[in-house]
Amino acid sequence: MGKTTDRRTIAQCVPSLAVTEGAGVTVHRSIGTPALHHLDPFLMLDYFNSDRPDEYIAGFPEHPHRGFNTFTYMLDGCMQHGDSMGNTGNLGPGDAQWMKAGSGVIHSEMPRQEDGLLRGFQLWVNLPAVEKMSPPAYQEVAAEDIPEVVREGVRVRVLLGEYADQQGPVQDAHTEVVYLDVTLSPGVSFDYDGIAEGATVFVYLFEGAAAVAGEHLAQHQLAVLAEGTVVNVTAGGSAARFLLVAGQPIGEPIVQQGPFVMNTHGEIKQAMSDYHHGRLVQERRITPSEDQS
């Protein structure tokens, strides 16, 4: 039970870096930067947060992925998704989307708005070697299907994994990902001991001020947490909102080239060759042009 010594302290603090992605979208990247290339099993975390259309309107036109999963969580605004599996979907405020790229997907992610705030997260979760070339899959989750636990100044939206007997709508079969969106009222403390031993754990603060195990965390900083049994976050003088994410490390070599994440350089060469020869997508349901990336 949450003795002070069991609290997970901050092992590493990673500031996010503004980078330009897609056709010219400004994102704040924490995992996937020189300070933190990967955080096994996580490959990338982007936070997009802008009310300036010139920072997002160009969107993410058709581009490929192979070898991992993406999880997109919209906070504000609307994005439209279309992919080579034949899926089309609209992501609105509070909606989420899990996509297993597996052997290969070509998709587009475009803003469905001309102005206003566009805000959300995209997390890349690696796949073990045996799954990298498996068939792609897609799951869209409407905001109302995401369980919300509200009590004593704490609101938790359970997107993946489990919290207070609530099961998230997405289950990750390989790395047991836990993904919680937590809002705390000013001064309120939050404890969570439901994370499995050996898991990689991080907290990303995106509203307000908070301390992790008593240590101040600045906004847009990702805190990698040390071993322990309890995640402890306390809001400061204003309400705090953060992602709490965990997953089991895969422990395999990672070779990444842009949107392809495999285990060896040979597999990356293969992915690039497959893409350039129109063989990345094994079962095409729509025919996006492959000359954009």
Ligand code: FE
């Ligand atoms: Fe993508």
